[in-house]
Amino acid sequence: MNRRELLYSVGASAVGLSLPSLKSSAERSAPSDKLTVACIGTGSQGLRVLLDLLRLSQVRVIAVCDVNRLSSDYLEWGPNELREKVRTVLGDTSWGANHSGPTAGRDAAQGIVNAFYGKQAGRPATGCTAYEDFRELLAKEKDLDAVAISTPDHWHAVIAIAAMRAGKHVYSQKPMAHNVWECREMVRVAARTRRATQVSIFNSNLPASQQIHDILASGAIGSVRSVDIWTKRASKFWLQGLPTPIQADPVPAGLNWDMWLGPAPFRPFNHAYMPFIWRAWYDFGCGAFGDMGEYGFDTLARALSLQAATRIEASTTDRFPDCYPVASAVHMDFDATSTRPALRINWFDGGIEPARPSELPVSEQIGEDGEGVIYHGEHGKLLTAFMGQNPRVLSPSGKLEMPFPKGASVQEPFRSEAPELGGTASGANAAHYAEWIDACKGGPPARANYEFEAPIVETLLLGCIAVRTHEPLVWDAERFAFTQGAAKATALLKPAYRVPWEISSK
Structure with a gap:
């Protein structure tokens, strides 16, 4: 589905x-x-x-x-x-x-x-x-x-x-x-x-979000120590890992290209940027992680009481000067809270998937349609589709249980x-x-x-920075500063806006 x-x-x-x-x-x-x-x-x-x-x-x-x-x-x-x-x-x-x-x-x-x-x-x-x-x-x-x-x-x-x-x-x-x-x-x-x-x-707003919260709150798999989440979104809908065009294409009739660029640095028009391929480019989009991440992390945040991550690191396929890579793995650490222990979330995209649980029966898929989520608990795992639908509880013995009926795949x-x-x-x-x-x-x-979405997106955008810098980053959310990370990473927290599009803090 x-x-x-x-x-x-x-x-x-x-x-x-x-x-x-x-x-x-x-x-x-x-x-x-x-x-x-x-x-x-x-x-x-x-x-x-x-x-x-x-x-x-x-x-x-x-x-x-x-x-x-x-x-x-x-x-x-x-x-x-x-x-x-x-x-x-x-x-x-x-x-x-x-x-x-x-x-x-x-x-x-x-x-x-x-x-x-x-x-x-x-x-x-x-x-x-x-x-x-x-x-x-x-x-x-x-x-x-x-x-x-x-x-x-x-x-x-x-x-x-x-x-x-x-x-x-x-x-x-x-x-x-x-x-x-x-x-x-x-x-x-x-x-x-x-x-x-x-x-x-x-x-x-969907039932799956509440279902995940309820399953984890029930103690069905114990305290969650890590989560794996993955998607093939970019490779399915747009290309990443693209070289920067060196020639300009004619601006299509009816398009105000300068206004389309807006706050981004000026560059000549090229069909490599639009329509929709703009998601792949640093100046315009946030890649697969930024695009799909907020969907998946919204469910995680509600189930696990997430705020902004404190440590982020990433590894990727070949990097490009202006474009997100074909595939990436982003690892984010979250401090312990009064309701859960310290937690690591691992993100994978571009065809990369996490390790398959050894106890999962060979006849079972780890996700749906090349995407999914695995919550690793103290005494079991919870496997779901990308946005939490169709949750399955996996015991250490390999027994699978579905606490809720599987959603029908017939589209109204x-x-x-x-x-x-x-x-x-x-x-x-x-x-x-x-x-x-x-x-x-x-x-x-x-x-x-x-207000609710901001810490989620903050984490995702910190991950985007880690993808670009390939350096471990330690984040102090209260000070709005990296305590570990190069000057390049700090500059990406608020890149320059092209005149006249600077956002004033009035």
Whole structure:
């Protein structure tokens, strides 16, 4: 079962999670009750989030923003995935008939929003404004309540902080930040402005997260001393270990390349950077560890009460000046707490896997789809899929037990109505969005809020630094400093921002 299929296989009621209610499309909110949202970043993932928000009756999308006007070269999860989801939401089987490939960008997003609301109203709609620059959007949209940020990683903090200072609530993609300093600053600004935040870590709402917590709390495997977690994400969806291009490609029509670069150092355009391959490059993304790590570590943090790691070291395949390596192993040590002993977490990506437990029957896989997690306890092990689903308790004698029924792998259909009953476009379940909407309206903080996620992402970004420096790092979180590590590592805690994108600490 892959990460998207998981969403359709288990219900929150299985473990009694307390989730905010979500009105179906049939229970329309009055216009004055709706949360007005602007979608900043309308590439493939941004378009998925947009489709999800359109279907939520508590939300009204009033603006979109992207530095790319329109193109048909985006990455999608399967053949015609984006086109078919748009057609489903709009109820229009002709949408995208003339597109040459996966199509997104601000013009596409604006057209989708106006078509959706126009169909609801029974007349053409023109209420959604499209912007190239998020600063203009924040200045002009006076009735805006919140933004949903789906940009490359290097833009997350810059836009989120600007939005919060402008009085807007924020929903943003993972990873929460692109460097360690940004994590701290995003939390500080969210607290100071009292804005509701949520990172797109949808598995924080799923039964599997609570199941892992409950199994470990029961003492089923004793105190956990180490955890192995691994993924093949990068090798499956994008390339890493790439040489820096030495020639420039023509900038595609409709793309503001300088604005796309934003706070990153200037470099000539090349198709090696986009679309989506940007995740591999230091200046724009965080590699496989930063991309997938926040999903997996969210479950670990809730089950094991994790804060930031205190010692981090990494080994990798060949390193490149500007690009993350093909594969890496990152080892993180966490100090003991009042509820658990000292702990080591070992991360593997790019096809590397941990040692197979010798007591595991040969007929059993250690993970699912090339990914997984192994919790090593004092008297047993807990094996799960990457985000905690389908946990199996392994005794020292090799006996396997599943405390919870295995989730079905049949995917529910993606539907235009009643999003709480079917799949979503982005992979996030409806309750994930609902609790953020509730928080924006004065309810309790969303589970994956910035304050909770920051220590997780801090650890991941420290790991990214270790991948780049190949030196053991000892981290003093209270002092925000390395007590062991070279000057290069310290400089990476807060790299320089290109003018005029420096984030002020006002």
